[in-house]
Amino acid sequence: MFTFLMVLALLSVLLNIVFSALVVHELRKRGVRINYLFIRLLLPKYVHQYRTMTKEERGTVGGLYYAWVISINAALVFGVAGLVVRAS
Numbered sequence: 001m002f003t004f005l006m007v008l009a010l011l012s013v014l015l016n017i018v019f020s021a022l023v024v025h026e027l028r029k030r031g032v033r034i035n036y037l038f039i040r041l042l043l044p045k046y047v048h049q050y051r052t053m054t055k056e057e058r059g060t061v062g063g064l065y066y067a068w069v070i071s072i073n074a075a076l077v078f079g080v081a082g083l084v085v086r087a088s
Helices: 002-029 039-058 063-087
Strands: none
Touching: 002 039, 002 063, 039 063
């Protein structure tokens, strides 16, 4: 069970990386300058900018925002669940 949960956590992390790259790509298309040196620290800011920009443009939040939030939270939940299973 531990291995299964850790594999799910790893897949969630990989999906989060993909969605992060897509969010950065969308922001670059809209003219936002991206600091690649500190991208890991600034990624939550960029995701928030994406959310704000898409809400202003379309009236609703873009789908990449929800995909990013769900994938990062799923990685956290699966990782913690795996550690709990291993400890018990």
